[in-house]
Amino acid sequence: MTLTQDPAQKTVPPTVRRRTRPDQAVRTRGSQRFLLLGLILASVYSLFPVWWLIVAATKDRTGLYQSNGLWFSGMHLWDNLHQLFTYQDGIFLRWTANSLLYAGAGSLGGTLIALATGYGLARFDFPGRSVVFACVVGSFLIPIALLTLPLYLLFSEIGLVDTPWAMLIPCLINPFSVYLAKVYTESTIPYELLEAARLDGAGELRIFVSIVLRMMTTGGATVFLLAFVNTWNAFFLPLTVLRGEENWTLNIGLYNWSGKRLESGVDLTSLVLTGALLSIVPMAIMMVAMRRYWRTGVTLGALK
Numbered sequence: 301m302t303l304t305q306d307p308a309q310k311t312v313p314p315t316v317r318r319r320t321r322p323d324q325a326v327r328t329r330g331s332q333r334f335l336l337l338g339l340i341l342a343s344v345y346s347l348f349p350v351w352w353l354i355v356a357a358t359k360d361r362t363g364l365y366q367s368n369g370l371w372f373s374g375m376h377l378w379d380n381l382h383q384l385f386t387y388q389d390g391i392f393l394r395w396t397a398n399s400l401l402y403a404g405a406g407s408l409g410g411t412l413i414a415l416a417t418g419y420g421l422a423r424f425d426f427p428g429r430s431v432v433f434a435c436v437v438g439s440f441l442i443p444i445a446l447l448t449l450p451l452y453l454l455f456s457e458i459g460l461v462d463t464p465w466a467m468l469i470p471c472l473i474n475p476f477s478v479y480l481a482k483v484y485t486e487s488t489i490p491y492e493l494l495e496a497a498r499l500d501g502a503g504e505l506r507i508f509v510s511i512v513l514r515m516m517t518t519g520g521a522t523v524f525l526l527a528f529v530n531t532w533n534a535f536f537l538p539l540t541v542l543r544g545e546e547n548w549t550l551n552i553g554l555y556n557w558s559g560k561r562l563e564s565g566v567d568l569t570s571l572v573l574t575g576a577l578l579s580i581v582p583m584a585i586m587m588v589a590m591r592r593y594w595r596t597g598v599t600l601g602a603l604k
Contacts, residue, residue: 351370353573353577357380359374361569363376380574381574384575387568391545391546391553394546395552396550398550399549402468403471403532406468406470406472406527406531407527409472410473411520414478414527415513416508418477418483419481419489419512421436423485423491423494436478437479440474440475440479444536448540451466451540462542462543474527474530477526477527480519481520484518489516494507494511525590533551535552538552554572554576557571557575
């Protein structure tokens with residue numbers, strides 16, 4: 301006699317049983333909660349200095365030293381801004397313009413050079429290409445602080461110390477940007493497209509300007525953003541190669557103001573904190589405006 305199994309009593313596959321086990325569901329929810337808690341703590345840790353800076357920028361000198369550092373004590377932000385923009389004939393605005401010039405023009409020029417170099421390393425076969433690429437990778441492992449003194453000695457010999465060129469020239473050469481451009485080129489620029497353009501009679505310069513640059517918009521935006529932030533936050537290089545106050549960056553100018561309390565007894569802490577708060581505004585605007593390109597480019601580079 302043959303026994304038939306009731307369809308309602310069919311055995312549930314082991315994979316289904318494992319998915320519906322209560323202990324696994326509890327562990328999953330526990331992991332998610334632990335991850336959420338870690339993200340909250342990391343966010344609080346990251347935003348805490350910004351909150352303190354915002355609160356401190358709204359206080360006068362008395363409130364800055366005698367009140368709670370994490371909460372407001374009177375609203376003196378507009379007075380601090382007025383003093384900041386008028387102190388020393390508004391030199392803070394000059395420092396802001398200098399920082400925008402160095403970070404903007406230097407990063408733009410460095411991005412174009414990096415894209416051209418990365419494209420050449422990725423899509424042109426020439427003797428010694430692997431050696432050149434090895435030098436590029438090895439060079440961006442050297443901290444920029446170690447190169448500051450050699451750059452100063454070199455610029456002293458050719459008379460570029462205390463000029464905008466002393467900041468712009470180092471910004472044009474960024475090995476890490478070249479590496480990113482090479483990785484992005486290998487991921488987005490096919491050989492077939494380049495060969496088709498050459499068969500149509502296009503020269504190499506026209507191919508790079510008309511085709512490659514347009515296809516590397518995301519990678520170029522990522523390279524530009526990283527270079528802009530790096531140049532905007534630079535400290536040792538401008539401290540070494542810039543002497544006159546009219547050529548200083550925001551970082552160097554605020555650093556000089558913070559030291560006047562020890563040198564001449566003039567307390568400019570309120571102005572320094574207000575200027576520091578304003579100094580993060582351009583970077584915040586840049587990050588918000590280019591976050592889509594930055595996120596896409598970095599993700600593609602990581603996958604590569």
